[in-house]
Amino acid sequence: MSPPGRSTAPRVLLVDPYMAREDPMERKFIELYPSLGLLTLGAYLREHGVAVEAVDLTFSRSTQPVADRIARFKPDIVGVHTKTLTRERAIKIATLARTGGALALAGGPDAASATYGYLEAGFDAVVPGEGEAALTDLAHAVHSGSWPEKVAGVAYREHGRVVRGPPRPFLRDLDELPLPAWDLVDMPGYLGRWERATGERRAAILTSRGCPFDCSWCSKPTFGRTFRQQSPARVIAELRALHERYGVNYVRFCDDVFGIHRSWLDDLLTRMKEEDLGMKFECLARVDLLKPDLLARMRAVGLERVYVGVESGSQKMLDLMNRGTKLAQVERTAEALRREGIRQFWFLMLGYPGETLEDIDATLRLFRRFSPEEYSVSIAVPVPGTRFFEQVKGSARALGPHAGSEGGRTLLFDGMYPQRLYRWEQRRFRLEAALGRARSKLGDRMVGRIGKIADRFHKSVAAPLLTGDAPKGS
Ligand code: B12
Ligand code: SF4
Numbered sequence: 001m002s003p004p005g006r007s008t009a010p011r012v013l014l015v016d017p018y019m020a021r022e023d024p025m026e027r028k029f030i031e032l033y034p035s036l037g038l039l040t041l042g043a044y045l046r047e048h049g050v051a052v053e054a055v056d057l058t059f060s061r062s063t064q065p066v067a068d069r070i071a072r073f074k075p076d077i078v079g080v081h082t083k084t085l086t087r088e089r090a091i092k093i094a095t096l097a098r099t100g101g102a103l104a105l106a107g108g109p110d111a112a113s114a115t116y117g118y119l120e121a122g123f124d125a126v127v128p129g130e131g132e133a134a135l136t137d138l139a140h141a142v143h144s145g146s147w148p149e150k151v152a153g154v155a156y157r158e159h160g161r162v163v164r165g166p167p168r169p170f171l172r173d174l175d176e177l178p179l180p181a182w183d184l185v186d187m188p189g190y191l192g193r194w195e196r197a198t199g200e201r202r203a204a205i206l207t208s209r210g211c212p213f214d215c216s217w218c219s220k221p222t223f224g225r226t227f228r229q230q231s232p233a234r235v236i237a238e239l240r241a242l243h244e245r246y247g248v249n250y251v252r253f254c255d256d257v258f259g260i261h262r263s264w265l266d267d268l269l270t271r272m273k274e275e276d277l278g279m280k281f282e283c284l285a286r287v288d289l290l291k292p293d294l295l296a297r298m299r300a301v302g303l304e305r306v307y308v309g310v311e312s313g314s315q316k317m318l319d320l321m322n323r324g325t326k327l328a329q330v331e332r333t334a335e336a337l338r339r340e341g342i343r344q345f346w347f348l349m350l351g352y353p354g355e356t357l358e359d360i361d362a363t364l365r366l367f368r369r370f371s372p373e374e375y376s377v378s379i380a381v382p383v384p385g386t387r388f389f390e391q392v393k394g395s396a397r398a399l400g401p402h403a404g405s406e407g408g409r410t411l412l413f414d415g416m417y418p419q420r421l422y423r424w425e426q427r428r429f430r431l432e433a434a435l436g437r438a439r440s441k442l443g444d445r446m447v448g449r450i451g452k453i454a455d456r457f458h459k460s461v462a463a464p465l466l467t468g469d470a471p472k473g474s
Contacts, residue, residue, distance in 0.1 A: 010143030012045055012135065013075035013102070014038050014054040014184070015066055017082075017089040032058060032190060033204035036254060037108060037131065038081050039180030044132040047178050050139045054184035057089075066093050070100035076142045078102045079127075079135060082110040082118070094122040103142050107131045112221035113385055119157040124148070126155045129222055130170050130209075132177070170223070174209065174230045179241055187246055200250040200280070203242050207235045207268075211256035213286070215309075216322040216391075217352065219383035220256075227260065232268040236275055243277045250280045250304070258283035262294070272301050280304045282343075287329040292336035305343040305374075308333065312349065313366030314359035321352055322387075327366075334370040345374040348429070351415045351422050352380040353391055357463055360425055367429060368451065371436035377429045379422050382413050421466040428458060 016035045034056055042052045053073050055066050070078060078097035080090045087110055094104035106118045107127040115126045125148045127134045134153035141151050148154040153168030171177070187203075194202040207230050210223035242248035259265035272279075282305035290306065308330075312318055315327050337344045348363060367375070382389040382396050389396060395414035411419045431454060435447045442450075463469075 009049055009051045010077070010139040011051045011053075011073060011075040012077045012079055012139050013066075013069060013073055013097075014042055014052065015078060015080045015093055016054070016056045016058060016185075017063075017080060017086040017093055019057050019060055019086075019089070021061065023085065031252075032193060033202075033252065033254070034058070034182075034185040034187070034190060035081050035108075036180060036204055036206050039182060039184060040177055041079070041107075041131050041135055042181035042184045043178040045136055045139065046181060048136040050136060052181070052184065054181075056185045059186065059189055063089060063092055063096065067096050067100075070096055070102060074100070075102045077105050077135075077139055079105045079107060079131075080111075080123075082106050082108040084110045084114075086110075087114075087117075090118075091121045091123075094118075094124075098122065098124070103148075105135070105138070107135070109219075109221055113219060113383070115155050116157075116162045119155070119162060124156065127153055128155055128164075129153050129168060132171065134168050170209075170226060170228065172228075174228050175234045177230075179238055182242075182246070191246060191248070194250075198250075201246065201248050202250040202252065203246065203248040204252045204254045205235070205238055205242070206254045207258070208255045208260070212260065213257065213324055214322055215324075216320075217349075217380060217383070217386055217388040219386050221385060229260070229264060232264065232271050235268055236271050239272070239277060239279060240275065243279065249278060250282075253281060253283035255284065257289070258285045259289060259294075262289075265294070266297075269297055269301050278302075282306065284309075286325060287333040288325050290333045290336070292332065292339075295333075295336045295340050295342065299340040299342055303342055305345060306337060307345045307347065308337075310334075310346045310348055310366070312352070312355070312359065313363035314355070317352060317355055317359050317363075320354045321349075330366070331370075334372070338370070343374065344370075344372040345376075346372040348375060348377045349380050350377060350425055351411055351417075352388070353416070355416060357417075357467070364425075364428060364432060368432055368436075371433075371439070375429070375433060377426050379409060379411055379426075417467050421463070424462055424466050428454070 016038055020032055038054060042054055045052045053069060055069050057063065057065065078093065080093050082090050090106060097104035103125065104123045105125050105127065106123045111118045111126045112128040115128050118126050134151065138148060138151045138154055141148070148156045149163065149165060152166040154165045155162050191201045194200060209228050210226040211220065212225055212227045214225060239251065242251065280302040284307040287308055310330050311321060311323060313327070318325055318327070334344060348367070350360060380388065382392050392413040397412045411422055435450060439447050
């Protein structure tokens, strides 16, 4: 691939096609962080003799920066990070790569679950799993003129079907990963944006890969149910580097589930306290792991906000989702979070098969009882590869090109009730959240009365109309 006379190091251009201005969610949440996958890939490649550059389109308006960089850097490989939301743009970048004489390579969650689609749409190859070692080997192979077929962990297309190279085992020790190559992206841009919005310099960090739990709707195409974590010492080294190099004073732990092993977390918290970096933090965790005494410890070390997958206020639904959590644990955790003054962000899900109006009401009652500071109520998305998808695939509608915006907002399979009912239910949660916020101004009695009127209207007018159970003539 590379012309004679070029430097001996292979060249890889990494691209994040995500553009914040086009993310429908972005209007609500200002949560922008560079892709940790790409930063780690970049650092690992460098450590293994590959020249790396990156184009992160997060703050861009077009793909022109990619075309410009391909022309200047002349990479052997253009490696694109993929999410369903950015699929169309990723495909456009594959064309730019091939036009520029580079191998077009896709990796990341969407290419892992739709490998064939990416290959058919113009990518030469896909890394559907962990990327560091596979991409390093591929870069050296391509640079020396061979084709991906010999490289473990790489998929490509041959005679119209996907051929997967030999399987590649996961990295055994995550401590071997170098610190992310933050210099590849516009860290001052990200940090400045956070600072303007919150007064804090926020960055993301990952301490583990994978998740051993088995929620039936969760898609985990890259790491499956495996779980590996870095040592607390390695995590501290990364926190220190972020603090010293970039003045970061707030971190988001981006693990699928933070602190799965209590002894590990206790060790990390002790070290964070000793290190005294003065950093606040937030994380996503499960209610069964967040014991009240642990929350108190975490609060003392700087925990500000926790994302919790509450999902439903009905135990029957939690069981159907194979969530492995109990309502009593949700209640205990929500109470402890309130007591400790830690912000709680609840993830709730509507429309999962088996859910009745009574189950939705139970979720609303739970929400009303605890009034989390932040929340998101999505409509269950049957992602291919999950048990949920298998259950509803007969009626599932494929995620369209705007899947990122549809996912979670639109009913993508034949659910128990019509689409309009779920839209209405989402509005009920919005009203409930607004009432919760207005409680201090309106007082408990007034909020209670409005809530009761809304409930009566829902039960006697809206629900029958929206589900089609309205008496004739109504
Ligand atoms: C942390 C996180 C976030 C954070 C930070 C995002 C970021 N910039 O990294 C926040 C909250 C901001 C976020 C936002 C969004 N996220 Co998010 N997020 C995650 C989460 C929990 C971890 C991501 C991560 O760092 N993983 C660890 C790294 C090491 O893994 P990785 O990125 O997959 O990369 C490895 C391999 O995939 C591969 N690889 C990746 N890219 C490439 C490229 C090449 C060329 C190669 C060879 C290999 C390769 O190698 C990497 C290293 O081994 C994942 C779930 C998950 N476990 O992956 C969801 C996840 C990635 N997010 C998802 C979504 C949908 C979003 C949003 C689109 C939501 C929205 N706003 O609508 C946005 C998009 C924002 C963006 N910038 O892209 C989905 C994507 C699903 C899909 N098929 O598209 C996931 C999988 C969650 C899920 N199950 O639904 N997210
Ligand atoms: S939803 Fe969370 S806890 Fe459940 S399997 Fe997925 S990552 Fe693990």
